[in-house]
Amino acid sequence: EPEVTQTPSHQVTQMGQEVILRCVPISNHLYFYWYRQILGQKVEFLVSFYNNEISEKSEIFDDQFSVERPDGSNFTLKIRSTKLEDSAMYFCASTRGQGYTEAFFGQGTRLTVV
Amino acid sequence: GNSVTQMEGPVTLSEEAFLTINCTYTATGYPSLFWYVQYPGEGLQLLLKATKADDKGSNKGFEATYRKETTSFHLEKGSVQVSDSAVYFCALSTTSGTYKYIFGTGTRLKVLA
Numbered sequence A: 001e002p003e004v005t006q007t008p009s010h011q012v013t014q015m016g017q018e019v020i021l022r023c024v025p026i027s028n029h030l031y032f033y034w035y036r037q038i039l040g041q042k043v044e045f046l047v048s049f050y051n052n053e054i055s056e057k058s059e060i061f062d063d064q065f066s067v068e069r070p071d072g073s074n075f076t077l078k079i080r081s082t083k084l085e086d087s088a089m090y091f092c093a094s095t096r097g098q099g100y101t102e103a104f105f106g107q108g109t110r111l112t113v114v
Numbered sequence B: 001g002n003s004v005t006q007m008e009g010p011v012t013l014s015e016e017a018f019l020t021i022n023c024t025y026t027a028t029g030y031p032s033l034f035w036y037v038q039y040p041g042e043g044l045q046l047l048l049k050a051t052k053a054d055d056k057g058s059n060k061g062f063e064a065t066y067r068k069e070t071t072s073f074h075l076e077k078g079s080v081q082v083s084d085s086a087v088y089f090c091a092l093s094t095t096s097g098t099y100k101y102i103f104g105t106g107t108r109l110k111v112l113a
Helices: none
Strands: A005-007 A010-013 A019-024 A031-037 A043-050 A053-057 A065-068 A075-079 A088-095 A109-113 B003-006 B011-014 B019-021 B023-026 B032-038 B045-050 B056-059 B062-065 B075-077 B086-093 B101-103 B107-112
Touching: A005 A088, A010 A019, A019 A031, A019 A088, A019 A109, A031 B101, A043 A065, A043 A075, A043 B101, A075 A088, B003 B086, B003 B101, B011 B019, B019 B107, B023 B032, B023 B086, B032 B062, B045 B062
Parallel strands: A010 A109, B011 B107
Antiparallel strands: A005 A019, A019 A075, A031 A043, A031 A088, A043 A053, A065 A075, A088 A109, B003 B023, B019 B075, B032 B045, B032 B086, B045 B056, B056 B062, B062 B075, B086 B101, B086 B107
């Protein structure tokens, strides 16, 4: 069964450093997403990406965040200058769209900012 | 706007007890509804889904019915097991636009032997 894969599973970084979280969505899916879950809290939408551009972003997704689909298979989330409060589990997801609403989630990347 | 409200946890039950976790939603249009389960230290697993009113989603003994009249999608299981201990998230997705998910706050279930 096709699945969304995320790497790394756990990343530790120093405050102020840049991190890139990587995702490989399901190949025939058209919409890609990043969500964030701070420990013990709800899963929050960050950004959606369609047709090589951001289609929607939340207020959390400020200028320090960016997304890219550099090569037609990978989908990345970059945090330019990490803060302690960026520590969270980041989930990538994809969906076929076009009325197919079920999203497939990756296993997540746990980001720890120290 | 769209939102999901879940009952507060934690919920603690004895093995073989009946489980209900309440979920209500507010949405424009006709969303699809989902329950996800998250085991400790793991990612999100789709438990069940329903895409239109009166649909019943079911999986692994869990059930939920899409009730448009009460805007609810309550999760039920007749007899819980210790292995069901996890956090359960109710979510909705719109059927147009970006198809993003809106999640509830999650309900932690603890089942005691």
